Amino acid sequence: MRNDAASDVTISVLAGGKSTRMGTDKAFVEFEGRTLLARTLDLARSVSADVRVVGSTEKFAPFASVVTDIFRDRGPLGGIHAALRASQTDLNLILAVDMPFLTRAFLEYLLEQARKAPEALVVIPRFDGGWQPLCAVYRREFAAAAENALSAGRNKIDLLFDTVPVRVIEQGELEKAGFSSSVFRNLNTQQELNSMQAPHLDLQVKLEVTQPTTPATKPYIEFYEVSKAFGEKKVLDGVSFNVMPGETVCILGRSGVGKSVSLQLLMGFLKADSGHVIVAGEDVTDFSEEQMEAIRKKVTMVFQNGALFDSLTVGENVAFPLRETRDLNERQIYEIVDGLLKMVGVQEMRDLLPSDLSTGMKRSVAIARALAARPECILYDEPTTMVDPLMAQLLGDLIKRLKIQLNLTSIVVTHDMRLAQKLADRVVFLHEGRTIFVGTPAEMEKSTVPIVREFLELDEVKLEV
Ligand SMILES: Nc1ncnc2c1ncn2[C@@H]1O[C@H](COP(=O)(O)OP(=O)(O)OP(=O)(O)O)[C@@H](O)[C@H]1O
Ligand SMILES: [Mg+2]
Numbered sequence: 345m346r347n348d349a350a351s352d353v354t355i356s357v358l359a360g361g362k363s364t365r366m367g368t369d370k371a372f373v374e375f376e377g378r379t380l381l382a383r384t385l386d387l388a389r390s391v392s393a394d395v396r397v398v399g400s401t402e403k404f405a406p407f408a409s410v411v412t413d414i415f416r417d418r419g420p421l422g423g424i425h426a427a428l429r430a431s432q433t434d435l436n437l438i439l440a441v442d443m444p445f446l447t448r449a450f451l452e453y454l455l456e457q458a459r460k461a462p463e464a465l466v467v468i469p470r471f472d473g474g475w476q477p478l479c480a481v482y483r484r485e486f487a488a489a490a491e492n493a494l495s496a497g498r499n500k501i502d503l504l505f506d507t508v509p510v511r512v513i514e515q516g517e518l519e520k521a522g523f524s525s526s527v528f529r530n531l532n533t534q535q536e537l538n539s540m541q542a543p544h545l546d547l548q549v550k551l552e553v554t555q556p557t558t559p560a561t562k563p564y565i566e567f568y569e570v571s572k573a574f575g576e577k578k579v580l581d582g583v584s585f586n587v588m589p590g591e592t593v594c595i596l597g598r599s600g601v602g603k604s605v606s607l608q609l610l611m612g613f614l615k616a617d618s619g620h621v622i623v624a625g626e627d628v629t630d631f632s633e634e635q636m637e638a639i640r641k642k643v644t645m646v647f648q649n650g651a652l653f654d655s656l657t658v659g660e661n662v663a664f665p666l667r668e669t670r671d672l673n674e675r676q677i678y679e680i681v682d683g684l685l686k687m688v689g690v691q692e693m694r695d696l697l698p699s700d701l702s703t704g705m706k707r708s709v710a711i712a713r714a715l716a717a718r719p720e721c722i723l724y725d726e727p728t729t730m731v732d733p734l735m736a737q738l739l740g741d742l743i744k745r746l747k748i749q750l751n752l753t754s755i756v757v758t759h760d761m762r763l764a765q766k767l768a769d770r771v772v773f774l775h776e777g778r779t780i781f782v783g784t785p786a787e788m789e790k791s792t793v794p795i796v797r798e799f800l801e802l803d804e805v806k807l808e809v
Contacts, residue, residue: 352435353455355388356411356427357381358420358478359441360399369403371441376750377683377715381407382676384441391451392437396430398423415494420478421501425494428487435459440478442530450527454481457513464511465489466504471515471525477501479528562625564589564721564753565610565643570619571777572605579605581777582619589720592747592754594764596799597774603757606774607723610755611645612636624720641669644714645723648730650706652698658685658709659694665717684712688742704735711742721753722746728760740766761800764788773799 359371359381371381381397385408388395397404398411411430415422424438435458437451458467458481468480489508493499515525563586572580579602587593595603608614610623612631620629624642631639652661662681666672672680685691688708690701698706707727714722727743728736740763746752747767756767764771765785773781773788775795781788788796 349389349391349393350455351393352433353392353437354394354396354427354431354433354435355392355437355439355451356396356398356423356431357384357388357408357439357441358399358423358427359384359397359404360413360423371397371399371404373442374683374686375444377680377687379679380441380444382679383444384439384446387446387448387451388437388439390448391455394433396427397441398427418494418499419501421490421494421499421504424477424482424501425487425490428482428484428490431484434484436482436484438478438480438482440530443479443528445527445529446479447527450523453521453523454479454513457481457511458483461511463509465508467511467513468505469513469518469528471518471528475502475505476528562589563587563622564591564625565755566620566622567606567609568620568622570606570609570616570621572602572609572614572617578777580609580616580774583774583777583779584619585772585779585782586622587753587755589753590747590751591769592743592756592767594768594771595755595757595774596759596761596764596771599759601774602777603774604725607645607725607755607757610643610723611640641717642719643721643723644717644719645725646707646710646714646727648726649703650698650710652706652709652713654698657695657697658690658701661698661709662712662716665713669717680716681712684715685709687715688712689738702731702735704731704739707731707739708742711739711746715746715750719752721755724754724756724758726757726759728758728763736760736763743767 372379375383385395395408396411397408398413401410401412404410411426413422413426414429415425427438428436435455437455439446454467454469458464461467465483465486466480469476486508489504493504565587567583567585569582569584570580571578571582583606585593595606597603605614609616609621612628616629620627622628623639626639628636628639653664656664659681662684663677666677666680682691685694688711690705690708693701693705693709698709701709724743727739731739743754743756744767747754756763758764768785770782770784771788772779773796781791781793781796783791789800791797
């Protein structure tokens with residue numbers, strides 16, 4: 345809990361009632377390695393000192409103080425009513441447990457609007473014409489209106505908004521304040537859930553669930569005229585390209601062209617001879633090792649061999665960054681590791697040693713370990729080489745899913761044209777120390793640059809064999 349968390353607000357998280365359309369309790373569904381309940385409670389506790397869960401005592405008592413419905417099985421309105429009746433404060437923020445994209449800034453904004461509108465019994469956002477009653481502020485007095493409706497057999501909450509003073513926060517206003525509709529995205533159906541979590545799934549569903557939200561203007565990563573030589577050997581000779589936030593760029597090129605060297609320059613393991621290297625929006629060209637360590641918290645690299653600790657189990661490998669960087673108890677660590685291993689599809693390998701795993705599985709574990717540090721960006725060096733075609737496909741799907749679900753910025757170094765076509769928003773082609781092509785995979789298909797054509801044609805030959 346933050347020590348500046350508000351004490352004049354109660355936050356009630358609706359976790360039960362009729363919200364379990366998925367056959368399992370939504371609250372315990374895992375997203376990004378943590379249950380929806382844990383995520384929502386953490387967020388709520390960063391905003392208010394008084395956080396409750398509305399739902400079954402049996403299920404939720406270990407996690408927060410629980411409020412149970414007075415009018416049972418009446419959906420969200422019943423939950424809101426119970427929350428308000430149990431509350432000690434005038435201001436009440438009601439949150440659905442299944443909105444993992446809400447942010448503290450957004451909740452604080454909502455509360456600020458509520459404080460500015462003392463006459464309103466409900467302060468509620470409306471996006472794309474739809475009310476967001478499960479991410480709204482209610483004054484305690486609203487309980488009476490809710491009770492009237494429920495007693496009269498009416499469950500529909502929207503109808504009540506015509507009968508009491510409401511402060512509507514319209515889409516335009518939200519956008520002006522810097523928020524997008526993505527904060528309201530929720531997980532409602534088994535299909536949406538699968539699309540967020542299953543290790544192999546059909547892309548169309550994924551794309552419907554999440555879309556990049558705000559168009560970014562500043563590159564997250566940039567090479568500006570970067571040169572690097574080893575002795576006489578000039579590897580990079582004035583290479584420039586950039587990667588926008590949330591974008592996936594594939595770096596292609598022949599063996600020895602400097603692809604891995606480029607990644608090492610980004611991580612600060614090597615230093616450029618000239619030019620500028622921008623990482624996480626900062627010019628890191630002259631950063632000290634200490635400064636780079638801060639950058640490496642945001643940007644992590646998945647090495648070709650996984651670079652796992654051989655003497656630690658899979659689970660302990662993934663737990664490593666959690667122990668290093670975050671103040672978590674053993675139970676929390678266990679849960680996060682479990683979620684991450686599930687996310688990359690190797691949950692049952694938890695107690696094995698890296699030497700027991702295939703190359704592809706090692707790489708999956710390395711990806712889970714990279715994710716444990718909650719990076720903004722992942723750099724992958726040849727994620728699909730030296731594994732069988734099925735594993736290559738699974739790893740490719742996994743990288744694509746992470747990009748979409750977590751909005752991760754990524755660079756993927758690869759020889760694998762199919763992987764580049766699957767993943768890349770843009771492709772950077774290196775040849776003889778220079779960038780000879782930058783563009784989308786579709787543009788690459790049409791490129792007339794001879795080396796690019798050669799690469800494409802060789803790949804076609806390979807596919808035909
Ligand atoms: N630390 C180093 N010291 C000396 N030479 C190096 C060093 N790192 C890389 N090189 C050289 O730089 C060149 C580019 O290497 P790099 O590993 O980036 O190639 P690559 O494009 O990743 O190739 P591959 O596709 O085979 O992985 C190679 O000639 C390599 O021998
Ligand atoms: Mg390499």
